[in-house]
Amino acid sequence: MAGIGFKLQKYFYKDDLVENAKGTLYSVLISSGPWLISVLTIAFISLYAQMNIQVTDLFILKSMICYSYAASLIIFGAIEMPITRYIADQLYKNDNSTFKSLYFMLVIASCLLGTSLCAGFYAFFPELSFTIKVTATMFFCSVLIIWISMMFLTAAKNYHQVVLSFIIGALVSVLACFYVGKDYGLTGYVIGYCFGQYIIALCLSICVFKEFKGLDYLSFEFLKYFKKCRPLIFAGLFYYLGIWIDKIIFWGGPEGEQVMSLFYTNRYYDTAMFFSYITIVPSLAIFLVQVETNFYKYYSFYFHSIEEKNNLNILNENIEDIGFSIQRTLMNLIKIQLGITLLVWFFAEEIMDALYLPSMVVSIFKYGVIGAFLQALFLICNIILLYFLNERKVVFHYFLFFLLNLVLTYVSTKMNFRYHGMGYLISSFIVLMLSLKALGKHVNQLNFFTFMSQPVER
Template identity: 35%
Template sequence: MAGIGFHLKRLFKPDTFLDNFRAVVYSATIASGPIFFSILCLALLGLFAKSGIEPMQFDIFTVTIVYIFAFSLIATGTTQLLLSRYLSDLIFAKNYESIAPTLSTALVFTILIQAIFGLPFLIWLNASFFYRLTAFGLFIIIGCVWQLMVFLSAVKNFTSIVWAFFIGVVISFVLGYFLAQSFGLSGLLHGYAVGQFLIFLILLWRVLSEFNSTLPPTLAMFAFMKKLPALILIGLFYNLGIWVDKIIFWYSQTGENIDSFMYASSLYDNAMYLAYLTVIPSYTYFLVKVETEFYSYFRSFFQTILNKESLGLIESKKEKIGNVVRESLLGLIKVQGLVTIICLFYSDEILLALNMSHLSILIFEKALIALFLQMLALTLMIFMMYFDIQKELLVVGFVFVVSNIILTAFSLILGIQYYGYGYLFANLLTLSTAYWYLNRHLADLEYNTFIKQVSRA
């Protein structure tokens, strides 16, 4: 799936600031589009649309969006890795005709799953039927956008992807603002949902126009699911691990009931969400620089084996893979480390400018370090996916979610000064586990490669 990174890499040119700036914008959008633009839109609506509704109603709106993003990501996380792997196999086999039918099947499956998990929005919210119906529909739309992001990594015309998010955010903001003045809370959510639906339609059009096909929808991905069931659990564990500490805080003594089943812990949530914005540079760097370089050496190693080259050459290629992994980690440490250090240094000024409390500053500082560790852990996990060591990845994902649950609960018992340490140490433990497994696999890479083929045979 490194293909789009190579296309983006070609945009970067020496001594041309505007071209490089454009490349950075494209890369950042593709790497973190749904999250970044949604946070931007919510921030703008918070600044301008509050005049049309009561503060408590705006809280209901923002928490609704958070719940939609959180639980749609957890629900679709079960199939995203599977889709990525299946799509990669189709592209490798140059079976482009099957991409559109696979997308159709994936979207129908996603709509069904999202409709089931989205029923609480339709049934239990203490809001108007129009608001509940819009929240239910938005939950389905966002789930479909998550799945489309998998297919967009194979699209060559990424300019349209950037424009899709830009136009969608503008529509969400403008309609949300004006409808809030006339229809209050329901109008605000409906305006936001229209913009998100437009993003979905543009992205869907982009994929279908690039991979048009006359084939009917196919169920082949479900047969593929039986061969690689571990990918379902890996995706579930990782996405649940990202959100489980927030969920624990929502329903703890720090949480506040916003509406029906929806809770929020503003002290913890705001600091965490703000810290998440700091990893966008690393996502961009990984997409354009790290993954493309790793893939080049990765492919070269296996091509050497397929060409039946000498053991000495194979060992030389293996050593280069180890070197590129270490250099990739070092590069990410430099990029994310610089951003993290700057944000730590100016954390007081940043959060005070946003009218956040001193306690939020302490959580924000821990969150910055936690996300620095999480970015490194995610990089190692993606490298592990390339080597197809699924049992080890399953252990890493399990360590992430379980340690986050235990350590977050423990931090709540210890008291407010320890909030955030649970997520920090869970990421440290996950990073250590991933590093140990990957390092062990790389040490015997040639043996592991050959023995895997023998076991499959």
């Protein structure tokens, strides 16, 4: 699924500063667009909302948005990888005739599931108006549609419209909140922000329809992939659970605050971690353009050599090229990201002061910055392992990340606030070490794993 990465690389082949800048901007927006633009949008809206609504209402708005993203990602994680695998296989066969019908089915299923979950969840919020509940439910369904659309558009080459969709949606959210929020308070801000997300979902859906124009027939073949690629269900599920479990624990921890009914928050931990994640945007952008495409080139050479029935020496040379490409691109990524991480770490106190955040956030932010860097690295290692179909090892790594983050974060809540965030850092470090070891072993024994994993015909 390296289509967008290959398309973006053309910007970096030229010795043109403007073209390189455009490529970097597109890489950042495509690799981190939904999350980054959403964070910036919420930040702008929050700054403006402080002048118009009570602090409690502002936290209700933030909690509603945060809970929706967390729940939607965890749900989406269970279907993301099997469906992506199906899409990739169909594209390899030059057959996208079932994509539009598949997209319709996923959207309908997501809306039904999202509506059911929200109806049950918001039943515990008698204080909220019916309008807010309906709008929040539509927002949750829209977020699910956004994730589904991005899964399809990973294979698309028209990334200009993808970027434009998020920019338009963000602007609509901000403007709608400015004009509606000041007159209608919390209800206005909920409607304003959510309306922008509806626009994003609509624009991305249009992009999908433009990219895959045929609607030849209805097919349920994709369901076989949930059985065929069962480990991938748990890989996505455990990864997103691992990302959110430390936040959930801190919401209910000693420093957590009940906003309303089932809405909880931990303003210090949440704020520090959100800013920590922003620091790894360069890693995600570099991976999209350089790591995936450079690695994929040699990966393709290796399997093409097998199809051509080349001799063992050529296969071994291809394996050396694969190992060298992984090592080179990872080292380039580490050099750039490590420099950014260390710079942010050393100036953490000044950054938090500039954002008018209390001193207790500094230690959490420092742990978060390093932990996010390590998480980005182990994510990349495991994505490469998925190319080699080492799915069980990836499931193990992601489950371990979830389990360690759960246990160590819970332990840290019983300790002094200076240790908050250390559980996430240690979890990321342990999983990174295991991921690097597994990746090195797999590449070194690639011939064995490739040929011995094939079914034996009787």
